[in-house]
Amino acid sequence: MTQHSNQEESSSPQTASTSQEFSSFTEEVDVVEDTVEDGKKTRRRGIYLLPNLFTTSALFSGFFAVVASINGDFAAAAIAVFVSMVLDGLDGRVARLTNTQSEFGAQYDSLADMLSFGVAPAIVAFAWILQDIGKIGWIAAFVYVACSALRLARFNVQIGSVDKKWFIGLPSPSAAALVAGCVWVFHNFDANAFGFKVLMTFVVAAAGVLMVSNIRYYSFKDVDVKGPVPFVALLAIVLGFVVISLEPSVMLLTLFSCYVASGPIMALMRKLRRSKKQVG
DSSP: OOOTTTTTOSHHHHHHHHHHHHHHHHHOOOSSSSEETEEEEEOOOOOOOOHHHHHHHHHHHHHHHHHHHHHOHHHHHHHHHHHHHHHHHHHHHHHHHHOOOOOHHHHHHHHHHHHIIIIIIHHHHHHHHHHGHHHHHHHHHHHHHHHHHHHHHHHHHHHTTTTTTTTEOOOOHHHHHHHHHHHHHHHTTTTOOOHHHHHHHHHHHHHHHHHTTTOEEEEETOSSSSSOOHHHHHHHHHHHHHHHSSSSSHHHHHHHHOOOHHHHHHHHHHHHHHHHHHHH
C-alpha cells in the first residue's frame, strides 16, 4: 500500500496527540541543515524515516528473492516474496498512523513494488522451471514483468479518480503471491513434469494479463479495522491462522488463487445479470 498524502486522516484529539508524539522521530523536517553552495545559503529537506524503513525492508526481501532463486533456494525465494507483501502492507498504514505520508514515499514504494512484485516473481519462476521451456518461458516471464510495470503506472495515475472499494485489474502483490505460491508448492512436491511446466507458463502469463485488465477486484479498503467486531469474526481469524500454519504453502496458494479467480467470476456474474435484465 502506498504512502499517498491523499488518504483520509482522523481529526480526533487522540490522533493529533499521537501524531505529535511520533513527530520527534518521523517528522519530515523543513530544514535538515543550512549549507553554503556557490556563495548562497541553501536548505536541504529530509525524508520521513519510519515508513520508508518498511519500504526498504520490502525492497530487500524482493532482492533476496532474486538472489535466493539464482542460488537454487526456491522455497526461500517464494517466502521472501510473501514477506515483501507483509512489509508493503505495513508501510502505508504506518505512514497514515504517524501522519508521515509524502510524495517521495509514494514514488519509493512504487519502485520497490516493481522489484518485489514485478521482477522478483518472474525471475523466481523462470529460474525454477520456465527456463526449461525455452523461448516461451522467458517470453511469459517478460509479459509478467511488463504488465506489472503497466499496472503500477496505471494505479499511480488513477489515484483519487476511481472507487477505493475496487482495484482495476489484479493488484501486483496478489499476482506475485499467486506466482510465488505456485513455485513454493510445486517445488516442495518436486513437480517437474512437462505438464507442470506448461501450467506454470500459463499461470505467469495469465497473472500478467489480469494485472492490466479492466476486471475489478475487491480492495477491502472499506473494512473498518478500528471498529468493534463480533466475537465470531475474531474466532474465524484465529482459526484462519491455525489452518494456514498447518501447511502454509498450500493454504496461501489456495487463498490467493481464490482471490485471483474472484475477479473474473464476479465479472461474469455481472454480465449474466445484465443479460437477464435485457432479456426480461
